[in-house]
Structures are given as C-alpha cells and as structure tokens.
Amino acid sequence: MTRASLFLTLALGGLLSACSQPERGEVSAAGLIAQNFSVTQEVLTNFQGVDAALRADCKRAGGSGAICSTYRISLLNQGPAISAEQRDWTLYFHSIRRTFNLRNRDDFTLEHVKGDLHRLVPTISFAGIGAGEALELDFLAENWMQFESDFMPRLFVVDGEGEAHVIASTDSDSIDGLVLPINRNNPDNWKRTSADANQLASATSRYADFNAASPLQGDSWRARIIPQPLTVEVTGEPVALGTGIAVDAGPLQSPSLHAFRQRLEQLQLAPTGPGAFSVRVDIDESRFDGKTAGAYRLDVGERSAQILGFDQAGAFNGLQSLLALVDVKSRTLARARVEDAPRFQHRGLFLDVGRNFHSKDVVLKLLDQMAAYKLNRFHFHLSDDEGWRLEIPGLPELTEVGGKRCFDPSETRCLLPQLGSGPDSDNNGSGYFSVDDYIEIVRYARARHIEVIPEFDMPAHARAAVVAMEARYKRLVDELPEQAAEYRLVDPEDNTQYLSVQFYDDSYINPCIDSTYRFVGKLIREVQAMHRAAGAPLASWHFGGDEAVNILAADSFEDAPGNDPEKGDAPAAARQKPWSQSPACQKLVASGEVDAIDELGELYARRVSDLVADAGIPTMAAWNDGVKRIEDAGEELATEENYVNSWAPLFWGGGDESAHLAEAGFEVVQSHSDFLYFDMPYEVDPKESGYYWASRYIDTQKTFSYAPLNTAQLAEVSTDRDGNAWSATAPAADFAERVRGIQGQLWSEAVRTDAQVEYMIFPRLLALAERAWHRADWELSPVAGQQFSAETDTVDKAALAADWREFAATVGNKELLKLDLGGVGYRIPVPGAVSEGGELKMALPFPGLPLEYFDGDHWQPVDGEILAEGVRAVRARSAGGRRAGRAVELALPQPATAQR
Numbered sequence: 001m002t003r004a005s006l007f008l009t010l011a012l013g014g015l016l017s018a019c020s021q022p023e024r025g026e027v028s029a030a031g032l033i034a035q036n037f038s039v040t041q042e043v044l045t046n047f048q049g050v051d052a053a054l055r056a057d058c059k060r061a062g063g064s065g066a067i068c069s070t071y072r073i074s075l076l077n078q079g080p081a082i083s084a085e086q087r088d089w090t091l092y093f094h095s096i097r098r099t100f101n102l103r104n105r106d107d108f109t110l111e112h113v114k115g116d117l118h119r120l121v122p123t124i125s126f127a128g129i130g131a132g133e134a135l136e137l138d139f140l141a142e143n144w145m146q147f148e149s150d151f152m153p154r155l156f157v158v159d160g161e162g163e164a165h166v167i168a169s170t171d172s173d174s175i176d177g178l179v180l181p182i183n184r185n186n187p188d189n190w191k192r193t194s195a196d197a198n199q200l201a202s203a204t205s206r207y208a209d210f211n212a213a214s215p216l217q218g219d220s221w222r223a224r225i226i227p228q229p230l231t232v233e234v235t236g237e238p239v240a241l242g243t244g245i246a247v248d249a250g251p252l253q254s255p256s257l258h259a260f261r262q263r264l265e266q267l268q269l270a271p272t273g274p275g276a277f278s279v280r281v282d283i284d285e286s287r288f289d290g291k292t293a294g295a296y297r298l299d300v301g302e303r304s305a306q307i308l309g310f311d312q313a314g315a316f317n318g319l320q321s322l323l324a325l326v327d328v329k330s331r332t333l334a335r336a337r338v339e340d341a342p343r344f345q346h347r348g349l350f351l352d353v354g355r356n357f358h359s360k361d362v363v364l365k366l367l368d369q370m371a372a373y374k375l376n377r378f379h380f381h382l383s384d385d386e387g388w389r390l391e392i393p394g395l396p397e398l399t400e401v402g403g404k405r406c407f408d409p410s411e412t413r414c415l416l417p418q419l420g421s422g423p424d425s426d427n428n429g430s431g432y433f434s435v436d437d438y439i440e441i442v443r444y445a446r447a448r449h450i451e452v453i454p455e456f457d458m459p460a461h462a463r464a465a466v467v468a469m470e471a472r473y474k475r476l477v478d479e480l481p482e483q484a485a486e487y488r489l490v491d492p493e494d495n496t497q498y499l500s501v502q503f504y505d506d507s508y509i510n511p512c513i514d515s516t517y518r519f520v521g522k523l524i525r526e527v528q529a530m531h532r533a534a535g536a537p538l539a540s541w542h543f544g545g546d547e548a549v550n551i552l553a554a555d556s557f558e559d560a561p562g563n564d565p566e567k568g569d570a571p572a573a574a575r576q577k578p579w580s581q582s583p584a585c586q587k588l589v590a591s592g593e594v595d596a597i598d599e600l601g602e603l604y605a606r607r608v609s610d611l612v613a614d615a616g617i618p619t620m621a622a623w624n625d626g627v628k629r630i631e632d633a634g635e636e637l638a639t640e641e642n643y644v645n646s647w648a649p650l651f652w653g654g655g656d657e658s659a660h661l662a663e664a665g666f667e668v669v670q671s672h673s674d675f676l677y678f679d680m681p682y683e684v685d686p687k688e689s690g691y692y693w694a695s696r697y698i699d700t701q702k703t704f705s706y707a708p709l710n711t712a713q714l715a716e717v718s719t720d721r722d723g724n725a726w727s728a729t730a731p732a733a734d735f736a737e738r739v740r741g742i743q744g745q746l747w748s749e750a751v752r753t754d755a756q757v758e759y760m761i762f763p764r765l766l767a768l769a770e771r772a773w774h775r776a777d778w779e780l781s782p783v784a785g786q787q788f789s790a791e792t793d794t795v796d797k798a799a800l801a802a803d804w805r806e807f808a809a810t811v812g813n814k815e816l817l818k819l820d821l822g823g824v825g826y827r828i829p830v831p832g833a834v835s836e837g838g839e840l841k842m843a844l845p846f847p848g849l850p851l852e853y854f855d856g857d858h859w860q861p862v863d864g865e866i867l868a869e870g871v872r873a874v875r876a877r878s879a880g881g882r883r884a885g886r887a888v889e890l891a892l893p894q895p896a897t898a899q900r
Contacts, residue, residue, distance in 0.1 A: 096116050301335065439533050443535060624648065673695070821880070
C-alpha cells in the first residue's frame with residue numbers, strides 16, 4: 001500500500017467510524033464480537049502437488065514454489081446480531097504462514113500487516129452476522145500446516161476508535177478447543193506432499209516402536225551414569241542413604257558447594273542426622289595423566305566416597321556423578337569406581353527468549369539441570385524481531401518499546417502483536433531481564449561451571465532493536481538531533497524492498513553506517529560490565545548473523561507474471577538484495593571496501609570482531625550463514641577464537657556445511673536442526689507441538705543416536721523430513737579436530753509459556769548431554785569420502801539399540817523422578833497399546849512410569865492383567881505420579897452394552 005492510499009484508507013475509515021459510532025454506554029460491534037464470538041481454526045487441505053488449480057492460485061498469489069494450503073477460521077456469534085451497518089471494526093489474527101487471500105467471500109479485505117499478523121476489514125458488501133450465525137473464512141496460505149500448534153491464539157478486534165479487544169474465547173496460551181483436530185484419516189490434511197512417507201503415530205505404532213528390541217535384562221541401570229563416563233566399575237552392593245549425604249568440600253569453591261547443597265536439598269538427600277554418607281573432595285591436576293578440564297575420579301565405598309578433580313569443574317562434575325548413582329526412590333547409592341573426562345569443551349543448550357519471553361525462574365531451573373548432566377555452555381538468545389529482552393543502561397527504549405508487544409500501530413510504545421500474543425502485554429509476548437536479573441543468572445551459572453554466552457542477533461532478526469532505536473530517534477530528534485542519530489540502526493534513505501524469513505520488511509540493521517557499530521560497541525560494553533559484576537568475565541560474544549536474505553529473491557520465486565508453474569510470482573521490485581538501495585551501502589561498494597552487496601554480511605562480521613577483540617573478549621561466534629563467505633577466519637576476523645553453530649539439516653547437506661566451516665578455519669559447534677532442535681515435535685502426531693521445517697519429529701532416541709564427529713552415518717539410521725531415505729558422505733579424518741562441541745536449541749516461536757519450555761527440552765536434554773560428554777562405541781570415525789545411506793550397513797545398529805535400552809531404562813527408573821523433584825515439567829511419553837489375546841498390552845520408551853487406562857467412567861491404574869475389552873484410552877503418569885501425560889484413544893473391542 002502506498003503512503004497516499006494508506007492516508008485515504010485511514011480517512012475513509014475515520015469517516016465511516018464517525019457515522020457508525022455507538023451511543024455512549026452502548027457496546028461497540030468490536031466489543032460485542034470480543035465478548036460473544038467463539039472461534040475455531042482448522043486445516044482444510046495441505047499441499048499435495050496434485051491440485052493444479054490450487055497450485056495456479058498459489059503461484060499468482062506469490063507462494064514460495066507455488067506451494068500452498070488452505071485453512072478456515074470460523075466465528076460463531078453467540079450474542080446479539082451484528083448489523084450490516086456495524087462494520088467499523090477490523091479483525092486481527094496471527095498466522096505463521098503468509099496468508100494471501102480469502103477464497104470464499106468478498107465482504108472482507110485481507111491484509112498482511114507484519115510478521116505473522118494479518119487483518120480482515122469488512123467491505124461495503126458486509127451483510128452483518130446474525131445471532132447464532134457462523135462466519136466461515138477460508139484462506140489460501142503459503143506452504144502447509146501439519147501440526148495443530150501452527151495455529152495461534154488471541155484473535156482480536158479493533159473498533160473505530162482504534163481500541164483493541166481480544167476475543168475472550170481465544171485469550172489463552174492454550175489452543176485446546178480453538179483448533180479442530182487435523183483429520184488423521186485424510187492424508188490431504190496432514191501430508192506435506194504426495195511423496196510424504198511419514199506415518200502418523202498411533203497406539204499400535206508406538207507399541208511396535210517401543211518393543212522393537214527386547215527389554216533390558218537386569219538392573220544395570222542402577223550404576224549407569226548419565227552422561228556415561230569413560231569407565232565405571234561396580235564394586236559392591238548399593239549403599240542405603242538413610243540420613244542423606246554430607247560433603248567435606250575441601251578446596252571446592254563456596255558458590256559451587258552451595259549449588260551442590262541446593263541440589264542435595266532438591267533431591268531430599270541433605271544430611272538429616274548422624275550417620276550420613278560422607279563424601280570428601282580434593283583437587284590435584286598433577287595426579288591426572290592428561291590435561292582435560294573437567295576430568296575427575298570417583299570412588300564410592302560402603303561408608304564414604306572420595307572425589308578427585310583435575311580442577312574446580314572436575315570436582316563439581318564428580319559430585320554430579322555421585323548423585324547420578326543415586327536411586328532416589330529406594331534412597332540407595334550404587335557402589336562404583338569411576339574415571340571420567342569430557343569429550344568436548346562446548347556442551348551447550350540454547351534458549352530463545354526473543355520470540356517469546358521466558359522467566360528468570362525457568363532459566364535458573366534449566367541451569368540446575370544443565371549442571372546435573374554436565375552441560376557447560378548456556379547460549380542465551382536475548383533478542384529477535386519480536387522482542388528485546390535485556391535492559392541496557394542508557395538505551396531505555398530497547399526494553400520499554402522493544403521488550404513489549406501491544407496494539408500500537410505507530411510502534412512508539414511497543415512492538416505490534418506477534419506469535420499469538422494478542423493486543424495486550426500481560427503474557428509472554430512481553431518481558432525482559434533487568435541488569436540485576438542478568439547478573440544473578442550469570443552468577444548462578446558460574447557457580448555451576450556454566451558459561452553464559454549472550455546473543456543479540458544481527459544484522460537480520462533485529463526488528464525489535466530497529467523499532468526501539470527509531471522510537472529513541474523520534475523522541476530526541478527535534479531537540480538533540482546528534483544524540484538522536486547516535487545509535488540509529490537504519491539508513492533513512494534506504495528504500496530496498498525485501499521480505500525476511502519471518503515476513504518482515506523492516507527488520508535488518510544497516511551494516512554500512514557508523515551508528516550501527518556505535519550501538520554494538522555500547523551493547524558489548526554494557527553486557528561486559530554485567531558479567532564483570534557477576535564475577536564471570538565475558539568470554540564469548542555471539543552476534544547471530546543468520547538469515548540476512550530476501551526470501552522473495554530466492555529461486556522459488558520469479559518475476560511476476562511468470563510462466564514456471566513451480567515458482568511463485570513476485571514483483572520484480574520486491575526481489576532486491578538486502579541493502580541494495582541504501583545510499584550508504586552503495587557508497588561503500590563504490591569505495592572498494594567490499595566488492596558487492598552480497599558481502600555486507602561478512603563486512604558486519606569483520607567489524608564486530610574488531611569491537612569484540614578491542615573489548616578483550618577472546619571468542620566470537622555466529623550461526624553458519626553469518627560467515628558463509630569468509631574463507632580464512634584466522635586472517636579475516638580479529639578475535640582470537642571463532643566458532644560457528646552449524647545448524648542446517650543433515651539431509652540438506654548440513655554435514656558438508658560443517659566440513660566447509662572447519663576448512664575455513666572456524667571451530668564448529670554441531671547444532672543440526674533435524675537432530676538437535678528441541679522446538680521440533682516429539683513424534684509425527686498433529687497433537688504434538690512444534691515447528692517441523694527440519695524434521696517431522698525429534699524424540700529423545702533420535703537425539704541419542706546423533707554422531708557429532710561423523711554425521712554422515714546418520715543417513716543409515718534416520719529419514720529426511722518426509723520420511724524418505726537420504727545419503728551423505730563422511731568428512732576428512734581431521735574434521736574431528738575442529739569440532740568444538742555440540743548444542744541443543746529451543747527456539748520459541750510456538751513456545752509461549754515456561755511450562756512449554758520444560759516440556760520441549762526434557763527429557764531430550766539428557767540425550768544431548770550423553771552425546772556431548774561421551775563418545776559411544778557405535779560412533780564411527782570419519783573416513784574421507786565414505787558413503788552412507790539406507791542401502792549401506794556400516795553402523796553397528798545392534799550396539800546402538802543396546803546402548804539406547806540401558807540409557808532409556810536409566811532415564812525411566814532413576815532420572816525422571818529426579819526431574820520431578822527438581823520441579824521440571826518434562827514430557828510424559830504417550831504409551832503404545834494393543835490387544836493381544838484379549839489382554840491389554842502397553843509399552844513406553846522409558847520403563848518404570850505408572851500406566852493408566854480409561855474404562856469409560858474412570859482412570860484406573862494398570863496393575864496386573866487387564867482385559868482389553870472396554871478400554872477406551874490409555875496414558876502414563878510422571879515418575880512421581882502427580883502429573884498425567886497426554887491420553888490416546890484406542891480402537892479396541894468394546895463391551896456389547898457399549899456397542900448398542
């Protein structure tokens with residue numbers, strides 16, 4: 001929309017509003033809709049590639065690859081009628097898919113606002129909505145919708161005076177009742193393409209999966225430590241811990257001792273009287289042959305235990321392994337002798353608080369569990385397009401505007417609503433950490449030997465910062481113009497048209513202006529001061545750098561009108577490279593400082609590395625596409641150490657990308673999205689929550705199977721996102737020398753609450769910790785050029801299965817109860833169930849959890865043999881029994897009385 005047409009629309013809207021405003025005391029049409037309308041959303045048809053008319057419509061609309069789906073929003077009027085004259089309202093809704101047109105009506109105009117925010121405006125054809133009438137709105141949208149979590153809550157209506165009213169029936173973080181079930185019996189509703197080979201999870205398929213191998217025999221899980229040590233020797237029968245555990249900490253620093261004693265309290269193992277099991281700690285690196293930070297020895301005897309650490313971290317790790325030998329249910333401690341050291345220096349977990357904010361309480365809870373399983377890098381994603389989450393002294397707009405979402409079209413008070421946050425600021429769409437909060441988090445992490453790595457994602461994914469600094473500019477420009485421009489992040493003369501991956505056209509900071517680097521320098525100094533105050537000097541700076549692209553310039557589009565039926569149409573003017581129309585950037589290219597617009601991302605990386613190095617910070621990090629054109633990190637970047645999170649899916653060549661980064665001189669943190677992104681669903685079931693662009697599922701077992709030094713071998717044991725085979729080639733043998741570690745990621749576009757954070761991360765975090773610390777026997781060393789696919793048979797799959805069985809038994813019998821005691825709301829697995837000989841048979845991936853069945857009236861515990869007849873549904877409970885998992889209905893024989 002042009003500026004002139006926007007003004008005309010606003011003027012006409014104001015005129016219509018003036019003519020149709022309710023009398024004082026009356027409820028406006030928007031208010032009535034918000035109070036009385038119920039809403040449902042549903043998938044109609046997913047893309048299959050066989051509907052030529054749908055694909056042609058999608059091409060003309062501008063869908064990527066001419067791939068579209070259709071969905072419906074239904075509004076049922078459960079209140080008084082809305083008349084044809086009452087059209088002074090606009091309906092706003094969130095959709096993570098670009099929504100192009102309204103297919104079944106001409107009485108509304110559809111507009112894309114920003115990001116996932118869309119709106120419908122009634123036209124003169126609007127005929128009203130009668131009492132009891134349902135308004136069905138059928139949309140054409142880009143790509144597909146395969147999980148119910150694709151739909152967002154908090155639709156809202158804006159009245160003629162610009163006041164927003166959230167529709168009460170949608171005002172929740174939950175989508176229960178808001179989203180209709182995706183039809184499992186109709187593949188058009190859940191398959192991505194006609195070649196999609198995935199099978200939906202069912203009670204029967206789960207039972208088969210969970211019983212694919214024979215169950216673990218014996219109780220070896222009692223002495224199994226997660227993550228697995230180098231060596232464990234069982235030395236006797238378990239010891240009873242009647243009065244808890246007492247620690248003689250020796251040289252262990254007091255913050256770490258305090259953290260360990262908190263863990264003892266959490267697990268109800270603090271000493272309660274005489275006779276407590278005694279633990280003595282010592283530290284002496286001279287008694288270790290190698291020089292591995294974090295190494296330790298542990299010897300558990302009948303009445304006491306000794307821990308020898310290579311360093312402070314080693315002693316702390318030894319204490320965690322001591323607790324890993326505890327079965328809290330029986331209050332016993334396995335007797336064992338352990339020698340151990342970590343395989344990687346970087347054992348990371350990433351949390352995104354930019355898309356949706358997550359509280360300090362849940363961050364501290366994550367740090368507790370990271371320490372328990374020996375993870376030692378907390379990658380803290382503190383900004384994104386949808387939110388800025390850290391107070392920066394001297395730049396209050398960053399949190400006052402960029403840290404809040406509300407309905408303010410001017411965006412001078414807040415960011416526009418996104419990702420189901422709706423028009424109000426009373427949910428996790430808004431929020432930030434104060435300076436004191438952040439210092440507390442860093443100090444808490446340091447006590448647990450965890451490094452906090454802050455990330456402020458730039459130059460793309462930066463809309464919150466851009467909008468906030470524009471608000472600052474507007475506040476100061478009249479009286480203090482030089483001060484106003486000091487931290488401005490855009491070239492005001494840049495009229496480049498682009499669209500980001502998250503559908504913004506104004507979210508990139510400009511890498512060609514000095515004020516951008518003043519802003520980054522200010523940010524580095526302030527965050528560095530916070531780390532200094534916490535007693536943990538800032539050691540790593542992550543600048544993000546990912547996805548600085550114009551998606552409309554990709555090969556899946558062509559200049560409109562085009563002829564290729566497999567490409568979406570886009571106006572040629574909208575297919576520009578980012579910053580290509582910025583005079584500041586054009587001047588930079590003309591000067592020869594960079595050869596082309598394409599190199600501006602790398603220019604940003606080099607200039608930020610100068611700032612990081614000048615601040616005395618030894619390490620800089622980025623996502624792999626932030627440095628993709630740097631060919632020699634050692635020469636081009638000023639920082640001493642440089643690492644990259646390699647995140648591309650392995651079936652898309654993510655392993656080759658890792659090898660390329662290593663060849664360019666970067667250390668690599670393996671972060672591949674199809675195995676290590678915990679925002680992906682746990683299973684192929686539309687009821688599960690998560691994004692799925694990289695994988696239709698990532699369960700704990702899939703993460704456990706990850707092989708960070710030779711990811712090519714995973715082509716033998718996994719499929720691509722469509723359930724089909726893929727192939728890969730192993731890297732050179734010396735690639736392993738450049739692997740700094742691995743990291744699990746939780747992005748939070750569809751994670752709106754702290755409870756969802758815990759559900760998505762746990763228990764997958766335990767498998768992540770296993771692979772970060774321990775190299776399994778079934779992991780193959782890379783042999784340059786070796787091919788892997790579903791057709792090869794090189795991986796020892798029997799060894800992998802046996803390793804998983806023992807790990808899973810340990811999780812189910814020991815570790816989940818510890819998570820319960822830590823207050824962690826982990827995902828309780830959905831059980832498998834079948835009828836065999838008339839008897840109900842059930843299975844879980846983690847043995848030891850309580851099981852229940854529903855008989856039509858009550859939930860009953862599974863205790864002994866249960867007749868399958870009459871069982872309607874099954875579920876599992878948490879290890880402590882207080883929480884129930886998701887129930888699954890069964891198609892088992894029903895009693896004759898129930899069949900009538």
